[in-house]
Amino acid sequence: MKISRNTLLTLGALIIFAGFLYVAQNMFNTYILRIINLCAIYSIFAITFNLIYGYTGQFSLGHAGFAAVGAYVAALLTMSAQQKEANFFLTPIVPALATMQWPFLFAIIAAGLLAALVGSLIAWPALRLRGDYLAIATLGFSEIIRVLLVNMQPVTNGALGLKGIPPYTNLFWSWGCVVITLFVIKRLTNTSYGRALRAIRDDEVAAEALGVQLARHKLMAFAVSAFFVGVAGALMANLISTIDPKVFLFFLTYQIVGITVMGGMGSLTGSTIAACLYTIFLEVLRPIESPFTIGNLHVPGVPGMRMVLFSILLLIVILFYRHGLMGTREFSWDRLFEFFRGKKKASPLTNSEGEQE
Amino acid sequence: MSLLKLEEVTKKFGGLTAVKNFSTELAPRELCALIGPNGSGKTTIFNMITGIYVPTQGKISFNGKEITAKRPDIITGYGIARTFQNIRLFQGLNVVENVMLGQHLHLHSNPVEATLNLPGYVREEKRMRLEGMRLLESLGMAQLAHDEPSALPYGQQRKLEIARALATQPRLLLLDEPAAGMSPADSEELMIFIRHILQTFDLSIFLIEHQMRVVMGICPRIIVIDQGEQIAEGTPEEIQNNNRVIEAYLGVADYA
Numbered sequence: 001m002k003i004s005r006n007t008l009l010t011l012g013a014l015i016i017f018a019g020f021l022y023v024a025q026n027m028f029n030t031y032i033l034r035i036i037n038l039c040a041i042y043s044i045f046a047i048t049f050n051l052i053y054g055y056t057g058q059f060s061l062g063h064a065g066f067a068a069v070g071a072y073v074a075a076l077l078t079m080s081a082q083q084k085e086a087n088f089f090l091t092p093i094v095p096a097l098a099t100m101q102w103p104f105l106f107a108i109i110a111a112g113l114l115a116a117l118v119g120s121l122i123a124w125p126a127l128r129l130r131g132d133y134l135a136i137a138t139l140g141f142s143e144i145i146r147v148l149l150v151n152m153q154p155v156t157n158g159a160l161g162l163k164g165i166p167p168y169t170n171l172f173w174s175w176g177c178v179v180i181t182l183f184v185i186k187r188l189t190n191t192s193y194g195r196a197l198r199a200i201r202d203d204e205v206a207a208e209a210l211g212v213q214l215a216r217h218k219l220m221a222f223a224v225s226a227f228f229v230g231v232a233g234a235l236m237a238n239l240i241s242t243i244d245p246k247v248f249l250f251f252l253t254y255q256i257v258g259i260t261v262m263g264g265m266g267s268l269t270g271s272t273i274a275a276c277l278y279t280i281f282l283e284v285l286r287p288i289e290s291p292f293t294i295g296n297l298h299v300p301g302v303p304g305m306r307m308v309l310f311s312i313l314l315l316i317v318i319l320f321y322r323h324g325l326m327g328t329r330e331f332s333w334d335r336l337f338e339f340f341r342g343k344k345k346a347s348p349l350t351n352s353e354g355e356q357e
Numbered sequence: 358m359s360l361l362k363l364e365e366v367t368k369k370f371g372g373l374t375a376v377k378n379f380s381t382e383l384a385p386r387e388l389c390a391l392i393g394p395n396g397s398g399k400t401t402i403f404n405m406i407t408g409i410y411v412p413t414q415g416k417i418s419f420n421g422k423e424i425t426a427k428r429p430d431i432i433t434g435y436g437i438a439r440t441f442q443n444i445r446l447f448q449g450l451n452v453v454e455n456v457m458l459g460q461h462l463h464l465h466s467n468p469v470e471a472t473l474n475l476p477g478y479v480r481e482e483k484r485m486r487l488e489g490m491r492l493l494e495s496l497g498m499a500q501l502a503h504d505e506p507s508a509l510p511y512g513q514q515r516k517l518e519i520a521r522a523l524a525t526q527p528r529l530l531l532l533d534e535p536a537a538g539m540s541p542a543d544s545e546e547l548m549i550f551i552r553h554i555l556q557t558f559d560l561s562i563f564l565i566e567h568q569m570r571v572v573m574g575i576c577p578r579i580i581v582i583d584q585g586e587q588i589a590e591g592t593p594e595e596i597q598n599n600n601r602v603i604e605a606y607l608g609v610a611d612y613a
Contacts, residue, residue, distance in 0.1 A: 184472060187473075187474065188471070188472045191471035191472060192457065192460075192461050192464050192481075192482065192485065193461075193472075195454055195458050195461065196458060198449040198450060199447045199449075199450065201449060202447040202449050202450070203447060205441075205445065206441065206445035206446075207447075207458075208428075208429040208430050208433075209407060209409070209430075209433060209438075209441075210438070210459050210521065210522070210525060211430045211433035211459075211461065211462030212430055212458070212461060212462065213430050213462075214430070220468055266449075
């Protein structure tokens, strides 16, 4: 009885949320749409990072690299032949890619698969390392991917980047992918394999002594994570329509780590909420980077001021609120009812991720 | 045929020889204790059997198969399970999930089938939970199934570690100082519990203990090591009256 009520609520919330997306897609201006889309993309980044770090305990800093792979694959697969020709004016594109143009859905899947492949290849040697050493190794691999993008001119157009990528990404694509990512990773973490991942996080030696194949399980977490990061990268390329290697600097990974920590390690819904708050927060704070006057004090515009505030916020979270917004808990209807007894109405963003248990 | 066989096993850490030419055999359904003073190499022997350490020399075989230098998870798959001296429960899992993790290596469904919740996996998951509960029940811990392991009293945590190891369906169970930190009354109860396991499950138990008194009552055979070398082997009475053992524990009498 209770299970069906919660499932119904989840379905209802999803339908309301889809309705909201439909209205938003048709009513809001492109600036607001871009923000809502970016919320979705950062959500996927944070959820996948949570799978690797929050659940499996592997501190990997390779997210920017996987996102880059996905973004370039999707860009190259969705651009038309003319756009490619216009882009590759210094070095001609390799003939195989010159006329290739796929539907967006297949491009997204291909982006995810290639990112997963790259993720697995990196994981194979890197996952023998632990803790800080793994972080350094994956960070290095992520940088290697970026350097390859700069230097593989016939494929990636080097530092010039790719321009005029068709802007296919809309709210349905981006939030649809968030729902799928959440669903798949939530399911995976609830299975016996998910328990094994948590066991690896808690105590690798004991997990191995109980017969858990460490390499296989870590590789699985890495591949699944990299797949969805690749998908998010694809959404990003087809959203901002211009990508170059500089988009995928370490800074992107740093943001993802920050968001995940703020949302709570081990809480997927926490990651989603934190990603939305972070993206909106950054936009709301945009004015402080332009010159302004308080009373007769004139403050000149300082680019990057928002990131200073973000860093302070992150420090506050780490110092005083170490478990983040949600800790290891997930959003659930029961808790919501307990919390808001009588005055229940949460934002549609929170509503879309009802736990199905 | 012996179940476990160690032949001339040696482990060196740099210049230190932790275990030197250690040989022994364990028969099926046997209960054998390994005792010795602090730092005598007991846990090192366990770590070599379970694959955590690779022996410097020597050969270890289990059930007629050589397992020297195999990976720990593979050795567990062959049927050797262990507990740890310092309790190593998974704090992110509740009590029954800790036990269910012991069955994870017998899972047939792949991650995709599990994630999609296909009927085959649902059946397996149900069976794992059922068996986990049954195991907890047989050890008298069923009412704790949904607690966090850190909330359990010390003695129960030790028992849970044993339950988790039993869930892997071992033919040999290695217990590393199961009575460490327990009061004499509690350790006596634990020894009765261990004998109960031996009678209920079809397995052999190899037991490390620090205090001789604890194992005297239940282990028909005791091996004593000191500074990495075996110094005695026999029944409790033989061990109790062995001069080398007394020396190792109490030091050499010095009447000068």
